Amino acid sequence: MDFKKNPDIDFKDVDKLSREEARKEVEALREGIEYHDYLYYVKNQPRISDAVYDKLFQRLEKLEEAFPDLLSDTSPTQRVGAEPVDELKKVAHAELMLSLNSALEEKDVRNFHDFMRRNTKGKTVEYVLEPKFDGLSIEVVYEKGRFQYGATRGNGEVGEDISENVKTIRVIPMHLQDGTGLPDFLSVRGEVFMTKQGFQQLNRERIEKGQDPFANPRNAAAGTMRQLDPKNVAGRPLDIFFYEILNIEGDGLASHWEALKQFDRWGLKTNPHREKASGFEAIASYHEKMSRRRDDLEYEIDGIVIKVDSYEQRAKLGVRQRSPRWAYAWKFSPKREVTILEEIVVQVGRTGVLTPVALLQPVDVGGVTVSRATLHNEDEVKKKDVRPGDKVRIVRAGDVIPEVMERVKAPGKKRQKPFSMPTKCPACGAKIFREGAYYFCPAGLSCPPQVVGRIVHYASRDALDISGLGEKTAQDMVQKGLVNDVADLYTLSAKDLLKLDGFAQKSATQLHDAIQETKHLPLDRFLYALGIRHVGRRMARVLGERFQNLEALKEATKNDLENTEEIGPEIARAVTQFFAEDINKQVLARLEKEGVEPNEMSGKQKALPLQGKVFVFTGKLKNYTRNEAQRRVEDLGGRATSSVSGETDYVVAGADPGSKLDDAKNQGVRIIDEEDFKKMIQG
Numbered sequence: 001m002d003f004k005k006n007p008d009i010d011f012k013d014v015d016k017l018s019r020e021e022a023r024k025e026v027e028a029l030r031e032g033i034e035y036h037d038y039l040y041y042v043k044n045q046p047r048i049s050d051a052v053y054d055k056l057f058q059r060l061e062k063l064e065e066a067f068p069d070l071l072s073d074t075s076p077t078q079r080v081g082a083e084p085v086d087e088l089k090k091v092a093h094a095e096l097m098l099s100l101n102s103a104l105e106e107k108d109v110r111n112f113h114d115f116m117r118r119n120t121k122g123k124t125v126e127y128v129l130e131p132k133f134d135g136l137s138i139e140v141v142y143e144k145g146r147f148q149y150g151a152t153r154g155n156g157e158v159g160e161d162i163s164e165n166v167k168t169i170r171v172i173p174m175h176l177q178d179g180t181g182l183p184d185f186l187s188v189r190g191e192v193f194m195t196k197q198g199f200q201q202l203n204r205e206r207i208e209k210g211q212d213p214f215a216n217p218r219n220a221a222a223g224t225m226r227q228l229d230p231k232n233v234a235g236r237p238l239d240i241f242f243y244e245i246l247n248i249e250g251d252g253l254a255s256h257w258e259a260l261k262q263f264d265r266w267g268l269k270t271n272p273h274r275e276k277a278s279g280f281e282a283i284a285s286y287h288e289k290m291s292r293r294r295d296d297l298e299y300e301i302d303g304i305v306i307k308v309d310s311y312e313q314r315a316k317l318g319v320r321q322r323s324p325r326w327a328y329a330w331k332f333s334p335k336r337e338v339t340i341l342e343e344i345v346v347q348v349g350r351t352g353v354l355t356p357v358a359l360l361q362p363v364d365v366g367g368v369t370v371s372r373a374t375l376h377n378e379d380e381v382k383k384k385d386v387r388p389g390d391k392v393r394i395v396r397a398g399d400v401i402p403e404v405m406e407r408v409k410a411p412g413k414k415r416q417k418p419f420s421m422p423t424k425c426p427a428c429g430a431k432i433f434r435e436g437a438y439y440f441c442p443a444g445l446s447c448p449p450q451v452v453g454r455i456v457h458y459a460s461r462d463a464l465d466i467s468g469l470g471e472k473t474a475q476d477m478v479q480k481g482l483v484n485d486v487a488d489l490y491t492l493s494a495k496d497l498l499k500l501d502g503f504a505q506k507s508a509t510q511l512h513d514a515i516q517e518t519k520h521l522p523l524d525r526f527l528y529a530l531g532i533r534h535v536g537r538r539m540a541r542v543l544g545e546r547f548q549n550l551e552a553l554k555e556a557t558k559n560d561l562e563n564t565e566e567i568g569p570e571i572a573r574a575v576t577q578f579f580a581e582d583i584n585k586q587v588l589a590r591l592e593k594e595g596v597e598p599n600e601m602s603g604k605q606k607a608l609p610l611q612g613k614v615f616v617f618t619g620k621l622k623n624y625t626r627n628e629a630q631r632r633v634e635d636l637g638g639r640a641t642s643s644v645s646g647e648t649d650y651v652v653a654g655a656d657p658g659s660k661l662d663d664a665k666n667q668g669v670r671i672i673d674e675e676d677f678k679k680m681i682q683g
């Protein structure tokens with residue numbers, strides 16, 4: 001059985017396997033899955049489809065469930081799943097984790113190079129040049145190729161055990177690829193980082209949820225890696241480059257360059273931009289080249305690292321004050337330039353967040369013409385006290401978006417009035433509101449920069465479930481002027497829809513019908529579809545049950561809302577603001593005119609068939625997606641939760657159920673299959 005080469009095979013029935021057969025298969029599956037992880041995450045050259053991968057993964061889960069004694073905490077199935085901890089344990093590093101001496105100035109780097117030459121007694125010094133990654137330095141330890149633990153740097157001697165968080169990063173292997181023999185003990189060092197794009201996406205989500213955004217990708221990566229609950233780490237866009245051996249047993253390696261090549265063979269991801277060099281000129285040109293490239297990279301770098309290649313020379317050079325003499329970081333100087341701030345405008349993002357942006361007299365900052373720079377939020381503008389007409393200093397750090405750093409004082413010059421945030425949204429005129437450090441436009445239903453996102457949300461599965469209306473189609477609709485807000489959706493004829501890219505008679509009719517069919521759905525789904533801030537699926541249900549029809553909710557005061565169990569002041573405010581906003585009133589009135597009348601909901605007092613019952617789903621259902629099944633339960637008054645506990649009434653076990661089934665058995669919770677479930681929700 002070799003799932004590396006032949007991943008797509010038909011499996012024998014689990015019941016027919018002996019323990020020994022199962023053990024062999026589990027081993028082969030793990031090896032296969034890890035190999036395909038390696039091809040996908042490290043080499044970026046996947047060789048199998050998602051479907052085949054999933055099949056292997058599910059088979060492994062099934063075998064581990066049938067033969068629990070074969071479970072291993074480094075199995076691919078165990079990457080996420082550890083319980084949260086109260087604090088991170090301390091762990092002593094296998095070797096001191098040193099820091100780097102660094103400089104901004106060329107002359108300091110020349111001095112470093114001269115020192116190397118003097119101290120290597122006339123032999124040429126070969127260097128390895130690498131980018132200096134701006135992330136979080138960690139140690140990862142393998143014994144006989146098997147993952148043991150991961151730790152933060154801490155004070156260099158003792159760090160914090162972040163093994164469970166490290167395990168969620170799928171780029172980091174749980175077993176090294178076994179090409180050329182594995183060392184009994186290996187401790188390696190690398191930099192965990194977040195990609196620029198992943199960081200931006202994460203911050204958008206955080207702002208949307210009312211959480212403070214991270215200041216930069218490094219803080220985001222560092223904050224994430226020190227989380228106490230690994231579930232908060234899984235799924236975050238984290239990556240790693242390994243760059244040093246801290247400690248190794250049974251070593252045959254003579255140089256850093258060779259070590260990095262060995263990392264590649266072991267499946268430890270390295271950075272491709274490394275180069276060998278000797279002499280100062282080569283160093284300077286690498287520094288120049290990387291500083292030009294830095295904006296094009298997907299991750300942040302803040303300089304280059306110059307390392308002596310030969311381990312023998314390194315040993316002779318030694319360490320001074322916790323920094324090796326054999327390595328040096330040459331940082332990039334942040335690019336700064338002075339220009340005139342012409343105007344401060346306010347930009348509306350896709351989620352409705354309002355950002356003050358400085359419009360500048362165009363200026364060249366390190367080879368890029370800059371004419372706009374972000375000012376983040378009103379407090380920043382006040383703190384920096386920048387006003388139209390002022391001279392300002394612009395920095396373009398690793399980030400693509402340049403920033404106004406400070407005002408350059410010009411004594412005697414008369415200044416204009418300080419900036420203040422408008423009271424109305426510059427894109428649609430709605431009255432804006434503040435939450436934390438940010439302002440938002442509440443008119444998501446029709447505010448142009450927000451409208452595509454809102455239509456996509458309105459049509460999404462858990463909202464009104466309009467199939468055929470995704471991001472591309474919504475964008476096309478808005479671009480072609482077919483819709484300006486969600487109410488316009490109902491005015492579209494099938495003929496109008498034919499104007500959309502990729503639509504023909506049949507698909508246009510289908511989409512038209514799908515839209516029209518959403519006119520009388522339960523109130524809570526409609527409320528969720530409106531995309532009111534802080535109103536997720538559950539809150540929409542709470543609101544629906546409390547107010548029962550849209551009219552009553554529209555008229556509810558902040559007090560009425562706050563007097564409802566589960567509704568706090570923030571939600572109460574978001575809801576009243578939403579319905580008070582003129583633009584939203586207009587859109588709602590037009591929706592009504594088009595015949596959109598959500599069905600009234602019955603209040604909580606009227607018992608629904610599944611009132612108060614708590615369901616947990618495990619495994620695959622044939623007739624419903626997980627979301628659909630959960631929605632059915634909720635529509636009938638029940639609740640679906642993700643894990644089995646004392647309050648669980650039923651565990652619905654589909655095909656290939658997971659460990660929740662065991663939890664149910666252990667806790668004596670009633671287990672039903674899909675057929676029983678179907679009867680229950682139909683009866």
Ligand code: IVH
Binds near residue numbers: 131133243329
């Ligand atoms: S080597 C002593 N290589 O920079 C040698 N470090 O400011 C060990 N860093 O704490 C470090 N990129 O987290 C090395 N290519 C690279 C690096 C790198 C980033 C970090 C590392 C270190 C910090 C020092």
